[in-house]
Amino acid sequence: xxxxxxxxxxxxxxxxxxxxxxxxxxxxxxxxxxxxxxxxxxxxxxxxxxxxxxxxxxxxxxxxxxxxxxxxxxxxxxxxxxxxxxxxxxxxxxxxxxxxxxxxxxxxxxxxxxxxxxxxxxxxxxxxxxxxxx
Numbered sequence: 001x002x003x004x005x006x007x008x009x010x011x012x013x014x015x016x017x018x019x020x021x022x023x024x025x026x027x028x029x030x031x032x033x034x035x036x037x038x039x040x041x042x043x044x045x046x047x048x049x050x051x052x053x054x055x056x057x058x059x060x061x062x063x064x065x066x067x068x069x070x071x072x073x074x075x076x077x078x079x080x081x082x083x084x085x086x087x088x089x090x091x092x093x094x095x096x097x098x099x100x101x102x103x104x105x106x107x108x109x110x111x112x113x114x115x116x117x118x119x120x121x122x123x124x125x126x127x128x129x130x131x132x133x134x
Contacts (some may be wrong), residue, residue: 060125063086068110
């Protein structure tokens, strides 16, 4: 009996010591890049721009995207509804129209999830639309 009690106490102490202090446990949403730069695009050639925002779960628990929204005429067309397991990857598909005039592209996609470090994360899309010189 003492052996069983000693083993149980040892297991509890070992599990407490094995978790580093201050390290958060749980899912983590990590984008593949900090943002997407469209660069200079010709607004005459491009009517609708579609991009895939790639991400992964770098945590140790399933990641669930609760809400994905975009601003300024940008539309989220697809995002994973099922949990993303640790180490797995996913993508959010976004579409936006490129108005037929010179302008700066500055769009934001907001992602709400159960991520332990940042439950609301933003992904920025930038660039410039110009007319191609003839």
